[in-house]
Amino acid sequence: MVPSETRTAEAGPVGRSPGQLIWRRFRRDRVGVISGFVVLFFFVVGLCAPLISKLYGKDPYTRYGQIEPGLLNGFGYPVKPNGGIDGEFWFGLEPFLGRDVFTQLLYGIRTSLLIALAVTVLATLTGILLGIAAGYLGGRWDFLISRFIDLLMAFPQQLFFVAFLPIVATLFVDPREETPTWVRVVSIVVVLWVLGWMTLGRILRGATLALREREFVEAAKVSGASPWRVIRKELLPNVVSPVLVQATYMLPNFVTTAAALSFLGVGLVEPTPDWGRMFAIGAEVYEADITYMFFPGVSMVIFVVAFNLLGDSVRDAFDPKSGRR
Amino acid sequence: MGKRTLRGGRAAGVSLALAGALILGACSGGGGGDEGDGVNEPEGAGTLDSIAFGDAEASAGPAEAVPGAEPGGTIHVLQETGPNHLDPAQIYVSDEATVARLLHRGLTTVRLDNDGEYTVVGDLATDSGQVSDGGRTWTYTLKDDIYFNDGSEVTSADVRHTFERQFADFITQGPTFVQQWLANTGGADYRELLPGGPYEGDHLPDTVLETPDEDTVVFHFEEPQTDLPYALSMVGYAIVSEAGDTREAYDEAPLTTGPYQIEEHRPGRSMTLTRNEYWEPESDSARNAYPDRYELTFGHTTDDSTRRLMADNGDDRYAISFNNGVDPANAPEVASDPAYSDRLVQGYQPYVATLAINTERVTDKRVREAIALAVPLNGVLNAYGGTFGGEYAGGFISPLLPGYEAGYDPYGKLAAPQGDPEGARALLEEADAVGYELNYVHHTGTEDSRAAVAITDALEQAGFEVNETEVPQETYYDTISVVDNGYDIYRSNWGHDWLSSSTVLPPLFDGRQIQDGASNYSHFDSDEVNAEIDRIRGIVDPAEAATAWFELNKTIMEDHLPAVPLFYYKQNILHGSLVGGAVFNDDLGTVDMNRLFVIQE
């Protein structure tokens, strides 16, 4: 190609980098921005849970209803209507244990987001590593990794989680000792992670395979760049889009999966506040106290909807063609 | 005495949403004496004014008619877990025992009559037993017209076989009282008496078990065993056919002597009972057997069965549960709405929940007292279903038992069920034990975990350091019944085997019984208490004994405090609108299935 002898075109968004373009497109997507704020709000709430609960003056551990008489009835349910909601307990009281639902939810969101975030990061890294390795190295590696993915895909996911979660913790801790909360968290993260990266891995393998044949990668290879450099400089920047999009879809998925595990009774245990366990309790008491499930349930719906909308917007920003409208 | 533990969880399918009801424990036999005044009357529960060993007249069939009852129809039984065992010798847990009562008959049984009186009567035997030799020899004569459902007659050979096969290796789950009495040993040593059971041609010598003719069975014991009629009424000692014994396989398809037989059994799913044509009502003084069929379905969580029974639609109008209580979520509504409470049968279960303290580790009584003060009874009971789940306990002796004194509350727990962390802290400071470390183990079941939250929180408020661990529900009792278990506190339940405190205090607090797998969970050993146990056992008068037992209960509570009483379990059975004759049976700790009938429309 002959370098241009005249002025290059300046008009229009041609001169912007793809990143700027994507950002511009995303910013213009009002739904995306709003859902982004909602998601952000959840993270802030999770992060600031201790602060909020301090300002609010309650904590998620004190058994208010058991200590102060008159809050719970003989069956262990809030005496006041609507789950005991009042000026003091904004979201009401937990049946039986009489703890404050508002702070329970705040801390529960905090735990769930922490777990989901950790799994997302791990699964994304694993997906990138193995996906790109399979696509780029090809041959035997590709075969091995692809078969490995097939194998993991054939594992009955939920069953695997339910069956192995109780075991994983026992591998870490002497049964005589109190299992520290972090070990339980790590077990959940590990189990979800092991079966959580394959979709991304497959996508990246495909993307890498396609990229490998492209000129600029060929060129870089021919010019003697090390494989690591080719991956870092040429491949990685080009798979940012699927990675980001997949990660945004993954996270709410992990939140709901972890909640499902708690619902099935294999998640985090008392007294660690947990979003998912609130559904287990909710399912237990809904006939006597349906209000209890309201706040965890609605907040989870909002969270998942917002995250999915955000995911759609991220995808659209990267790839306007695929648009949902 | 055998270990009395809440084993339901291990043997049975435990639902995640397991509610307050208990799954455990066959209990049997009436109690001695007429200590009616000691029994506190809970709502709906019957009282035990008097109980007697029935004579031949009382034992003769047919059973007294239930007013208004008509034969016929089908009763539907909604159960959480299906029986894992059908071989009577393997049956001990209550959800198996309740079903088995429709199928099997033993030498004796406990009859609840129209007046609410309990009598130990002869079942296959003509009376509750002829005792001689100062309680060392018991003679039973079999009735006429008693048959297995294959048409063969029940003979003394079958009775002998029934007891001999209790020693077989594959019989592991049933009661062990009679074997131990016959062998005069404790623990599992009785197996030495007839290793492997009767299958190799060995038999118990006539000096132990004698069958002089077709209809007569004689038990010979080295020590007086005055409780034998009670023990023999346990389903675990129901009669097994010698000719029809298929050993392990008998567990799936046993022959029956009771009014019903198994027509179809889909393990864990359903069971259909139809009439045993060879059962003669004239031979049975305890069973009315009005319904033609029983349709049992399993896999109903307590919330599921409660909702069905509340809705009262279709077949559920003919439904009841033997073991599923009202679940906590529906309890408030069931209690408050007459549409439901009229169909509710309530009473005490035999179990008393306690928080055992390992006295070998927690040696300072002040520390134990601090634990007792701190523990929030309301937190524990809330987890187990609140007022439907039980009633705060002040001692180790159930309100069902003779000698029980209502309102006994040495540590003020009934008055302050939320616990007294300040008082506890003061005691700890006095003992210079603030920051005392407690290893606390509980199981992973919903209720126990929930109770643990309250207990741990309260103990830490009081100044303890709690190291909380959990084990799976099904291994819980195996974990805590190890002598060197390494734990300081753990919840344990105990239920009497029959209505006498002699089946409560000795197994729990006799220090000479401490061994792996035994029920002295507190590892409590006091010469004074041991001596007192021996003394009371020698008391012949049941009323006097009952009072003495309760005094010993006080001594243990006040001077030693090896465990913190938490609550007395209650049972709440709801039934469909077309089920008649539902009354609570204190002996069973649930509804009396022998009196049920279908209200014909």
Place this chain on the structure above:
Amino acid sequence: MLRFLLRRSLGAVAILLIISAVTFFLFYAIPRNPALLACGKSCTPDQLAIVERNLGIDDPVPVQYWDYMTGIFAGRDFPAGDCPAPCLGYSFTNNQPVLDTILDRLPTTVSLTLGGAVVFLTLGLAFGMLAAWHRGTLLDKTMSSASLVLSSLQIYFIGPLALAVFVYNDGDFHLFSQPEYVPFTEDPGGWFAGLLLPWLVLSTIFTANYTRMARAELIEQLQEDHVRTARAKGMSRSTVFFRYAWRGSLIPVVTIFGIDLGSLFGGAMITEVTFTLPGLGRLAVDSVTQSNLPMLMGVMLFAALMIVLFNILVDACYALIDPRVRLA
């Protein structure tokens, strides 16, 4: 076709072998002794040994695994009885053959899954087509937003909610009857009534997802060159839509459907627990709480088998849909 099946079956067997091994070794790595449970009270060491032998757990784990696998292919002898191939062992808790229990629970799960699948497949595809056909209109936007919200309604949230509102409300009107499993062969009406609510709840998220997927795929297909060609030939909108775009959108739908169905057949755990239906999922959950390893192993293997089987089925379906795929 035969070669395809053979090749895929071999692959499937390999995968199942590995899954069984991994599961087996992980399970038996846990420090619990199930024999203690089975031995019960008054358990002597001698007795414990007998029970362990009966359960086949006195051998080292690899030997046990070998015995287990032999049992599957050749049958196995147990003290409790002969266990013909494919033998998945005996339950720790009630001495029933694992296979019998699985087969006993299977109809519930199959009924639940198939009914749910019919609901979410028809509704999902219908809604997706409707939205794609009316792309950009208010209808499309409404349906897209609705499916977005619906797809976030977790079963453990709406299940109890639906029960409270439609079944166990205090009024006299109950939209659905109490969820339960009645075998179809016994009472088709009861079967339908008892499973209707579980079907709907189970299929809520699926319906929403299939709507979204079908819509997106159809819209993508409508932008394909060959669809444009068809339009340029004068084909009517509906012909283009149903004959051309629809066909192409089937492949991803079938793929996902195969995965979903495969994993649901292994037990729709949350639905079964929420509605207390005695299916494989609940069997698995109960087995976990009871440490009933043989049962859990059996369910796990069965579920994996279903997944692998449906994978093969999906591939076979590709050949039906797309003539370019040949099963050689």
Place this chain on the structure above:
Amino acid sequence: MTTTSPAAGSGTTGDGAPFLSVRDLRVHFSTEDGVVRAVDGLSFDVRRGRTLGIVGESGSGKSVATQAVLGLHDPARTTVSGTIDLDGQELITAGERALERLRGDKVAMIFQDPLTALSPYHTIGRQIGESFRKHRVASRREARDRAVEMLGKVGIPHPRLRVDDYPHQFSGGMRQRVMIAMALVCDPDLLIADEPTTALDVTVQAQILDLLLDLQREFGSAIIMITHDLGVVSRVSDDLVVMYAGRAVERGTVREVLRAPRHPYTWGLLTSMPRLRGDVGQDLVPIAGTPPSLLAPPPGCPFEPRCAFSTEVTGDVSCATDRPALSGTRDAACHLDPEQKRALFTERIQPRLR
């Protein structure tokens, strides 16, 4: 139905009213990033029996304009304005039904990539016969026979055997023949060929072009040949429109435009094209820069940013702000005056074309 006579009234000469007349066609897409003016004021005529070539770089709006003729754009996202007169029928305002009747019958289209343009899920026989069945209300059997006939006509061997094959079972050239057979199945009066040979290798290209010409001779159809390849145009076209950034920048007969191009963009196209008989040492000169964004086209001459000659424009016009017009059948939209153009072409461009 072995022979079908050309539609009544269609002549083989270029006389009389144009068969297709496009005036001031504008096709605007609304996208996430704004309105894309893909075609912005395009006019051209096509006469019966003649071939109009439309050339331009990718993105110049050639395909968009011709697809607008058939109304193939998604109405929800596209605004089409101007007039399209096909044999007296106004198409822009025509309803979907009327267009459907037209497509594949009076006007047919051939697309660039026969692999993606044919449905992989249906046999070619079905795909060919389908529009015949619709427009001629033929039975399944008749449609199949017609498909076989057409396959034979476009030179596919063993048409009777291959009619039930799927597109993937054909080679690229054969597939394009199938495409053509499909387009011609109803004897269209106007055939729009959108880069019909781009995806094919050179020898096959020639065969396909010959085929098209033969068929035109036989049926007397008008053809619009869209391409970026001037070689193709010079070979088959009678008239030529050069498009740039959604507009026509030069138009005339093929001879006029190629012999004496008047627009700097056309010059650029010519110099950037390899010639068979050219000097091997001669550098090809691509047009510098990239086409302007169609989102925000420059107000003046769209080619101005890339034009090497804009500085030579004299007078009070500015290439940057004033849009040059195009008028008449032979003209170029450029502010250079005719003399300048002639001089620049002969002095600076022609030498490079030797």
